Amino acid sequence: MRYLLAVLFLLGYNLSFGQQSRRLNTGWSFLREDLGGIWEAVRPAKQGDPETVPLWSQVSLPHCVNARDAVDPDVNYYEGPMWYKTQLNISNPYSAGRTLLHFEGAGQKTEVYVYTTKVGSHVGGYDEWTVDITDAVNSFKSNDSLFKAFKGKIPVAVRCDNSRDLEMMPSDLSDFNLYGGLYRYVNLVYEPGLYIDKIFADPVMTAGLKSAKLPVKVRFDNPGNIAAGDLSVSLKDPDGKVVASFNKTMNLFNGDQEVTTLDIKNPKLWSPETPRMYSLETKISSKAGSHISITPVGFRSFEFVKKGPFKLNGTRLLLRGTHRHEDFAGQGAAMTESQMREEMVLMKDMGVNFIRLAHYQQSPIILHLCDSLGILVWEEIPWCRGGLGGAVYQAQGKRMLTNMIEQHYNHPAVIIWGLGNENDWPNDFAEFDKQKIRAYFTELNNLAHQLDSSRKTAIRRCEFASDIVDVYSPSIWAGWYRGIYTEYKEITKTEFDKVDHFLHVEWGGDSHAGRNSENPDKGLQNIKATGAADERAGDASLYGGAARASKDGDWSETYICNLFDWHLKEQETMPWLTGAAMWVFKDFSTPVRPDNPIPYMNQKGVVERDLTPKESYYVFQSYWTNKLMAHIYGHHWPVRWGKDGEEKMIKVYSNCDQAELFVNGKSYGKRKRNSQNFPAAGLRWNVPMHKGSYEAIVKASKGGASISDTIHFDYQTDNWGKPAVVQLKKISEKDGIATIEAKVYDVNQVECLDAKNWIRFGLAGDGTLIDDLGTSSGSRRVQLYNGRAIIRIHTNNGKSVASAKIDGLPVAFVSL
Structure with missing residues (x-):
């Protein structure tokens, strides 16, 4: 049992069970439309019945109704409504126990039925909730x-x-999709007649971090x-050793019970470098049976210094988010779960020590991963844009704030509860009253501190409302x-001075994966230094x-690498800065950007929507990580261009002390890294360059260790005119998947290397186009x-x- 619980803890399960x-x-059927009533979902099939409509499809959970259409360029x-149904074998081992369905999140309004009986409902797409289906x-x-x-099975149906709905958070004006479906895990839970619902242990x-008290509320x-019932509490250190315990016989189970405060000497501190996790095991045993809750615990202190930096465990920590x-x-x-883990490990490998979970409460798996990987968290409720709704709207916000804090209270990674985002953005309601918005912020702020005084x-x-x-x-x-990005430090200091506690979240820009530029600043010559860098109404538009x-700008990876490079080198010279969080780690879909190079995608990620790293990922690694790395810019730049004999810059992003570049076997000398020597830290x-093929190799070293990286590319010296022809060919095939590539040429068959035309792929025959992925290589219109x-x-x-x-x-064609 102990081994099983340890495994569950590492895997990030919700551990009160x-x-x-x-x-x-498995075993779910799905319908993307509404029904005339619950009977249509649960009526038993009879042999010989005529075919019934509508037709359901078979799906597995988690499942999202918008898995493809969120980035479909044409719709x-x-x-709208959708239905899921299944049949469950239910056999509760407790004679007077309760059977629950635990939803880790479902969008956006949900109703649950057992046969024709409605057993529960929930409004809000992001917090956890349970339905007792016992009766x-x-x-x-x-x-x-x-x-x-x-x-002998129990029919269960769920309507999402x-x-x-204007009277529901978040606003449909938000720069992200309000997804529908059972898109997080659903669990069948058996509980005894007395069980632990929640543990609060912060x-x-x-004594200067030499001891700690752990109040435990149940x-x-x-x-x-x-x-x-008999209650037992034990705290185990990161090595599994019991360092404190408590036992008590209880006869009162109403409300929240403050059962004990554990005293801990010389706690092993939690930090991004050493995320040491304790586990609090709480058990209640009674005639109804036993129930165990395992809660993560991390010992750490943090402080936002007034008009100063951020400190963790008494030492300044620059939040790299x-x-x-x-x-x-x-x-x-x-x-x-495996995809979440892969994503969070990629973040940690980039050097991230802080994350803002935007713009809603996220999967409990993510919070456990932040704990175990050492990533500090700002988590927020989905009050995002649109203004302020009425009583139903405001009640939802308070309910979701309460759920978020109570459900994620014990995670040491969490340091900030976010109350809203871009709430100066009107348009959902005829009234936009700043004083009413301030009043609601005040209510949320007071509620958050009432629920959790430590964050x-x-x-x-x-x-x-700042x-x-x-x-x-x-x-x-x-x-x-x-x-322009060279204004970053000056503008940030001006904003820093306006408030007592400052943290810069959201900065960066879009890049179209695979697009590179020999002159990324060409389109920016008319942009002036303004002394301000705020986003204003209409700025996200590509017109006007x-x-x-x-x-x-050209939306090239080249430009965005320079922008990130400048920001990062400046942050190293801002001792007053608490930290900053770039927007965003991964490209994501949005309904408000249909004209982007990948339609309906926000392309500000340093990895694509399928977690493929862009070039900018390695810029961050070069500043934020200690593990030896070196990356030559241009791994996805097959052809460079310019005049014959023209000098071209080859940049290397590395955290090594020095590096030597070899091009076609010739050394071009060694360079020493200096973070303030922009670009690429020197x-x-x-x-x-001359027309032909090139191999570039960098050999970098630090402290006696070395690492290398290699790229290959061609150099084109021929000038081109406007695109005249498209050529389409298969460039590879493996495991039943063929990759085709389209290129454009001018009338003289010279490749047009700066062409940005829209292209649409099509397919006829036996094959299936792998599209609607929201990636540069997975979109039929791009x-x-x-x-x-x-x-x-x-x-x-x-x-x-x-x-x-x-x-x-x-039109170009190719046979497969």
């Missing part, structure tokens, strides 16, 4: 003929609905009206939505308004990157004809 708990991943994503199950089982008709450091659920949306290529919000509260981009919360983040997008990188070489684009096809062991269409050019 009965003797039995299992995920309900709006589905917002409905017992009632169903008591009908022998009905029970036999379902062969992500329809537009350590208080004392919330019981006592549906069996049990009169007495990013953001995350629950969104994945081909799956929407329905990420699996800070924060909001981002609502200046007229004085209400503990920590404020203004809008600073130097070099993207406003101004003042000159800005987001509209007039690891750059100007190399004369902008070219350096005059080319690729897409993949499941051949299905048959024959097909693929096409590539650019407006004004002849």
Whole structure:
């Protein structure tokens, strides 16, 4: 049992459970529309019945209705009702126990039925919730003929609905999809008649971090009206050794019970470098049975110094952060646990020590991963844009804030509860009253501190309410939505001085994966230094308004690497800075950006939507990590261009002390790394180029250890005119998947290496186009990157004809 619990803890499970708990991943049927009533979902099939409609499809959980259509270039994503149904074998081992369905999150409104009985509902797509189905199950089982008709199984149906609703958070104006479906795990849980609902255990450091007190508060659920029970509490250190314990016989189970305060000497501190985790095991035993709850505990202290930096465990820590949306290529919000783990490990390997979980409570798996990996957390409720709704709207916000804090209270990674985002953004309601918004912020702020006095509260981009919360983040997008990136430090210091506690979240810009530039600043010559870098109404649009990188830049990986490089080197010279979180780690889908190079995608990630790293990922690694790394810019830049003999810069992003570059076997000398020597911290070489093929190798070293990296590319000296023809060919095939590549040429068959035309791929025959992924190589309609684009096809062991269409050019075909 102990080994099983340890494994569950490492895997990130919600660890307050009965003797039995299992995920309900398989055996589900799905319908993407509404029904005339619950009977249509649960009526038993009879042999000889005529075919019934509508037709259901078979799915596994987690499942998102918008797995593909969120980035379909030709339709709006589905917002409406949908149904799931399954039949469960239910056998509760407790004679007077309770059977629960535990939802880790479902979007956005949910109703649950056992046969025709509605057993529960929930509003809000992101917090956890449970439904007690015991009575409905017992009632169903008591009908022998009905029970036999379902062969001893219990029919369960779930209706989800992500329809537009102004009186519900978040706003449909938000820059992310309001997904629908059972897109997080659903669990069947058996509990005894007396069990632990929640544990609240947040350590208080004392005596200069040499000791700590751990108050333990327990919330019981006592549906069996049990009169007495034996409670045991034990705290185990990271090595599994019991360092404190407590036992008590209890006869009161109402409300939250403060059962004990444990005294800990010389606690092993939690930090991003050493995320040492303790586990608190709490057990209640009674005549109803036993229930164990395992809670993560981390001992640490933190402080936002007034008008100063951030400190963890008494020492300054520069918060090196990013953001995350629950969104994945081909799956929407329905990420699996293994995909979440892969994503968070990629973040940690990039050097991240802080994350803002935007813009809603996220999967409990993510919080456990942040604990175990050592990533500090700002988590927030989905009050995002649109203004302020009425009583129902405001009640939802308070309910979701309460759920978020209570459900994630014990995670040492959490340091900030976010109360809102961009709440200065109107348009959902006729009234936009700043004083009413301030009043609601005040209510949320007071509620958060009432529920948890140890963490800070924060909001981002609502200046007229910046004085209400503990920590404020203004809008600073130097070099993207406003101004130029060399203004970053000056503007940030100005904003820092306006508030007591400052943290800069959201900065960066978009990049189209695979697009590179020999002159990334060419389109920016009309952008002026403004002394301001805030995002304003309309700045996200690709049309109209003042000159800005987001509209007039080339969206190349080259430019965004320079922008990140400048910000990171400046942050090293800002001793007053608490930290900053770039927006965002991974590209994600959004309904408000249909005209982006990948339609309906926010492309500000340093990895693509399928977790493929972009070049900018390695810029962060070079500043934020200690593990030896070296990366030559241009791994996805197959052809460079320019005049014959022209010098071209080759940049290397590395955390090594020095590096030597070899091009086609010739050394171009050694360079020493200096973070203030922009760009690439001085690891750059100007190399004369001639038409032909090149191999570049860098050998970098630090402290006697070395590492190398290699790229290959061609250099083109021929000038090109406007695109005249598209050529389409298969470039590889493996495991039944063919990759095809489209390139554009001028009338003289010279490759047009700066072409950005829109291209649309098509397919006829036996194959299946692998599209609607929201990636540069997984979209049937996409902008070219350096005059080319690729897409993949499941051949299905048959024959097909693929096409590539650019407006004004002849359609290209290739047979597969």
